[in-house]
Amino acid sequence: MSQSHAPVLLEEAVEGLAVRSTGVYVDCTFGRGGHSRLILARLGPDGRLIALDRDPEAVRAASEIDDPRFTIIHGAFGELAERLKAIGITRVHGVLLDLGVSSPQLDAGERGFSFMRDAPLDMRMDTTQGPTAAEWLATASEEKIREVIKTYGEERFAKSIAAAIVAARARGPLGTTRQLAALVAEAVPTREPRQDPATRTFQALRIHVNQELEELSLVLPQCVELLAPGGRLVAISFHSLEDRIVKRFMREQSQADRLPPKLAVRARDLPQPRLRLVGKARRASEGEVAANPRARSAIMRIAERTAAAPSAVSQRDLNAPPTGRRARDAGTRETRSVAAAA
Numbered sequence: 001m002s003q004s005h006a007p008v009l010l011e012e013a014v015e016g017l018a019v020r021s022t023g024v025y026v027d028c029t030f031g032r033g034g035h036s037r038l039i040l041a042r043l044g045p046d047g048r049l050i051a052l053d054r055d056p057e058a059v060r061a062a063s064e065i066d067d068p069r070f071t072i073i074h075g076a077f078g079e080l081a082e083r084l085k086a087i088g089i090t091r092v093h094g095v096l097l098d099l100g101v102s103s104p105q106l107d108a109g110e111r112g113f114s115f116m117r118d119a120p121l122d123m124r125m126d127t128t129q130g131p132t133a134a135e136w137l138a139t140a141s142e143e144k145i146r147e148v149i150k151t152y153g154e155e156r157f158a159k160s161i162a163a164a165i166v167a168a169r170a171r172g173p174l175g176t177t178r179q180l181a182a183l184v185a186e187a188v189p190t191r192e193p194r195q196d197p198a199t200r201t202f203q204a205l206r207i208h209v210n211q212e213l214e215e216l217s218l219v220l221p222q223c224v225e226l227l228a229p230g231g232r233l234v235a236i237s238f239h240s241l242e243d244r245i246v247k248r249f250m251r252e253q254s255q256a257d258r259l260p261p262k263l264a265v266r267a268r269d270l271p272q273p274r275l276r277l278v279g280k281a282r283r284a285s286e287g288e289v290a291a292n293p294r295a296r297s298a299i300m301r302i303a304e305r306t307a308a309a310p311s312a313v314s315q316r317d318l319n320a321p322p323t324g325r326r327a328r329d330a331g332t333r334e335t336r337s338v339a340a341a342a
């Protein structure tokens, strides 16, 4: 099993951060540290890099970096501001989000992310908390299962898949990746070229189990609050649901607030946009995609913090996904998350 992860859009993302030698940077998704290591290489002796990952395996890999400028935190980036504040950081010069799962997560059979390997149906990035996919599927209503598979997997056969899952669990526990993949293959009547019929269902369950879209919606406004003027936000997404949230957020934040017409306010007092878009969305080069097929779906967006003061707009609830579980979990997450090293 491979423990390495080929970083996607590596040079481009770190260029996008416009690293200043004395700046404070945050890599919200350490993975195996491809981006983190390049950021460290660009930082001077007084620079600082804080990395987060919710996966204890990633945190263990990060502990191999012996560098006084580097700090790793075990935690979810949805709690970014709070986790940084706990170590005395309230202003940063760049934030990187390289979303989704890492290759070691997909390759490690026992994590249950992949239908290619038979394993317990787990799918949690943070193995220290929250229900596994199997636990969730054992109790969720058919309606909820259908909704998750339809929304997060964009799966048109969500109804038959949900019905098949509920029928199967009445006969016995649905606990392994192979069991689920076989059941989905039977429930899906058509085949897409070069795609396993279980692909969409596995993506949907992974997104739900890890509350991935909710995490993203939570972290983006925090980035705007944390960034110093001129600081950069770089986000790499791997599917349209993520990219839609990033794109919409950056667009909203880069437009001035709309005020009622004829409001008596001087132009200089109008609320100014808090972000400025930097270039257009970028994709990986053909060469990178040839070397690393995972880069095929990557899309990177960059924005720069302006000097405008934050406003209530940046706190707006962004595209809240329909299956929120975070509110229920909020009370337990804090006690269970562990800062592995500082």
Ligand SMILES: C[S@@+](CC[C@H](N)C(=O)[O-])C[C@H]1O[C@@H](n2cnc3c(N)ncnc32)[C@H](O)[C@@H]1O
Residues within 6 Å of the ligand: 005, 006, 007, 008, 028, 029, 030, 031, 032, 033, 034, 035, 036, 052, 053, 054, 055, 058, 075, 076, 077, 078, 098, 099, 100, 101, 102, 125, 215
């Ligand atoms: C695509 S990988 C990052 C790869 C990394 N840039 C590298 O070069 O090795 C995504 C990582 O982000 C982590 N992750 C995903 N969502 C997270 C969240 N909400 N909070 C913290 N870490 C998260 C995953 O556990 C995974 O290790």
